[in-house]
Amino acid sequence: MNSIVILNTLVIIAIIVSAILTVKFDNLLSSIIALAVTGSFVALEFILLHAPDVAIAEAAVGAVLSPVIFIITLKKVKEGKER
Amino acid sequence: MIVRIIIDLFLILGCFFAFAGAVGLLRMPDSFTRMQSSTNIATFGVLWTVLGVAVYAFSNQNFVFGIKTVMIGIFIVLTSAVAGHAILKGGYKHGIRPENLVVDEYRRDNPNE
Amino acid sequence: MIEFVYVGIFYVILALMLLYRVLKGPSVVDRAVAADSIDILTAIALIVFSIYSNRSIYLDIALVLAILGFLGTVLIARYLEGRL
């Protein structure tokens, strides 16, 4: 049980750090990448909390669908300074 | 018992290669070498870990588990290669050049890009 | 099977280390590569956790991450190439 608590805490720390990165980046493309990373960590956390249904939805939406539409939008509005 | 030792060996190997890949990704000097190091995670780290898990599953007669795990390993190896190729090419065309470059063969072969 | 959890913890620590590269990475390429590696590490941690809790249904999520996780990276590459 104890090791699961450690694993959970680590994943939570990863979620928080990547969320802070999402907020911190001024470059939109980097921000989107950090958002996708947050999404995959959140999916992992859902599995640790035994919610596989939600985790699949989160992995499909947060790590696949939403980066795709965000990047297409970013390309369309062309404001990302890519470096 | 011998199975346990094999599994542990596989897992330790996987951990080692993944660790090496991560350290490389952190410590390498420029984007291209970092990219090379990240493939370490995707190939050797994944492969050994997946093998270990699969051996455990098969030894416990849990065939669904083993087959799914092996499939995941194969897919990760294939997709990460594709992703690495694409991101390298994208980065190069975007204007990121390796440091200490001696011969730029891509530029030599595709002079007008 | 308690040792599988330790493997998972190790991989999550590696992912945390890679977040430093996401933070630092001088160019978007570095960030994308690090994010791709984090996806892979997440998938492995998922495998390990699912065999720890002995539910094979958890592997579907890892399957999704493994098959479709590279889409975002390739799309970012196309974006950088300027021919999306």
Place this chain on the structure above:
Amino acid sequence: MILVNYIACIILIVLGFYVILTKKNILKIIIGMGLIDYGINLLIISIGFNPGGTAPIFTFTELKPESFFVDPVPQALTLTSIVIGACVTAMALSLVIKIKEKYGTLDADKVRRLNG
């Protein structure tokens, strides 16, 4: 274990609100809305968690007689919430594209023709 989750949810929600309040790029504001979604979904799932439980899906093998399920209702709620969040994100992004075409900018300070 759960306390850490609650703290993380609050941090995620606060970060999302921080983005909405301070960032002037409307695309960034949508990213902030995504962060709020993550925080609330995590909150719901954490409320439904039951230490020692397993996923509320019945399979014939792999389930021991003494194992029990975590609360399935919050998972259903979160699923709905994720679907709605995805729809809202897609809608907002299409609006952003149209706003960019019409206004020529993404700055929230300049997208203010309706005021007073």
Place this chain on the structure above:
Amino acid sequence: MMKGKNRQVKDVIVKTAADFFTPIALVLGFYIILHGHLSPGGGFQGGVLVASAVVLIYLGYGYNEVSKKFNMEIIKKNEALGAILFTVFGLAGIIYGSVFFANVFTNIGDVGDLISAGTIMFMNNSVGYKVLTGVGFLILLMIGLLAPDNDN
């Protein structure tokens, strides 16, 4: 146009990967839709996965191929068809003497089979159909916005 054709030949690795992974993504998505009442996942998740196969095809072949393959108007109508099917399966509960969303046809199949669980399975599949067409429509729309940029 010539330039675009030239490009397609060059990026052979991504194209091969798209060739290889599109069927796998489709199979995975349909597996998740069809086993929605047995394993994690269901209509929405599988639908999103199937729809992201569109992105794969786009990455491999470019917009022209995608726009040749798919007809937006028909996809839109199919999405509404999925929604109508869902509602009709809900109404079947009323028609067979019970209340809305009631689970009728429960005598089909055994517990744990692919075809079992009565109306729930049908509703799950129609949701999957709706989502895969709906999200596919969304992605096609988004890609279509990029099409003018793609030419120059």
Place this chain on the structure above:
Amino acid sequence: MQHFPILSIVTLFLGAFLTVIFGSKNETVRKFIALVASSISLILVLMLIKPVMIKNNVIQYWLGNWRPIHDWAIGIGLEVDALGLFFGIIAVLTIFLSIIFSFKYTKKDSETDKYYVLFLMLSGAVLGLVFTGDLFNMFVMIEIMTFAAVGLTAFRNYQEGALEAAFKYLVLGSIGSSMVLAGTITIYSQVHTLNMAQISALLFNNLTPSALFAFALLLAGFSLKAFVVPFHPAAPDAYMSAPSSVSMAFSGMVNKAGVYAIIRLVYVLFHAMDFKSVQILLIIIGTITMFIGVTMALAQNDFKRLLAFHSISQIGYVITAVGVSTALGLTAGLYHALNHTLFKGLLFLTAGAIFYATGTTDLNKLGGLARKMPQTAAIFLIGAFSISGLPPFNGFVSKWLVYQATFQANLAPVTIIALLVSVMTLASFIKVAQSIFFGQMPKEFENVKEVPLSMRIPMWIMAILCVITGVLPNIVTKYLVSPAVTAALNIGKYIDLMMGNGYSEKILGKPIEIPAVDFTLAGYWDPIAWLVLFALLLIAVTIVAVAGGFNAVSLPTEVDDPKYDVFFSGEASEHSHVKGNDLFWGLKHDLRHYFGFMHDAHSGIINDYALWAIFTTTIFIVYIFLLVP
């Protein structure tokens, strides 16, 4: 009978989907589908009046036949009591008339298939919201409603600001939905059920800190959906840029859905009206809402934006009256909600007719249209008299009830503010009438014709309803309002019918007593009291005049503008038309600091609006934690 509520919801959604399939090419088909769906839904809901309103039943319906097991609700239930049905009737009426109006009104738009799809989804979501008995289902319906409303706001995206308004609405609405969801799940974490009847039973005398937190979050979220004041700034933008038929639906249904949710929350779910502090909170919010709404409306120059601010102001009346928490106050609030739907829908339709005929709603460009559009002018006057509370029309009845309720509850300052707001409403509608229908007609409107018959029919229906509800208040009160009031106060019955007989007694201990509903519609006439009231009113006006005026800024008399010249007969009459801007300039000049401040506060920047919403939510949380228990 039992299936009517779900069928009325499903019909609308089914109509939306069928429109996509069959109506994407053919205009007639989609109009036919929309008309059929809305009229079926109208008939189904109206047939519920007899059992629910008159015989005082409550229809309960468990989706999928998941009834409560061991006194524990596990399924999603629909529960139609008189309160829900009251708002349901308002909603279906609005839907039906709005769809008839939009047949001709959207003639110039392309892609009207999307219009009908989104509109039918919006109306289905509102019906689902008022009929449901499940807290999470309420959230889902609110979210669908917001989504469809955003789509409809952006429908005329060639117009100035439609996209911007839609974006602001979307961001604010998503903040509100997050608050509602967080509140819902906080309640769930305490009582582990989502059925509203069971929550109501389990939260009785059991307000733990988490329940209080949930109450504050839900109140803030629903207030955002009802657009009360600190949350309002998305509303005028959205109402202004949406098509008029949709603006009517917004003020008729979407606002009312928020009001319904607030009533359900404070009366049924939390029994919160027993607390004096919650009453005071609602009354303060409502008073601020009606005052700021009307003063902002005075300063507007666009007809629809002015109407939108009036809509906010009238919602303030409703919230104030609901907050008084006596039976009379609730009656006043519900009656005013009904009337608001009627006259505000009427006014929005008038705005739509003017836009259809002339292509603009800017008050400074219009004028003298009464000669060209006599019927529209007559209808507009009926609506304007109703909203300003002139005696034969319905606004008088409900406003009188509001004054009476607040005055009986020893809240004379609120009564004074309500009177003042009513006066300002009349003033601003004089401005509208002057600048649109009377005065000089600009030359470019020589060829304006009356709008077609299918647009006049819903306007006339609403006008007649306005007169009927104004002339026959006793009948309306007896058959529509007072059953709803009784249902809102009779919580024990609500719980019993959902969870099985005896459940509420087991949990609540004793049957909750229904307070006697005391209607004295003839009016409360106590001469001394009214004398004091008028004296206070005079003093208030004096204070306002003193506070704003008496400073020595010279008035712009020496400006060389011909419109300030003395007017003699026989001159060219170009400058004799008094524009909308020019009316009440004295008041605006005297109160210029206030108006300037409010104008700057409505800055149009989304970050500011989000800041208002979040800040007010924080205040709610702090207030409720400090004062409620």
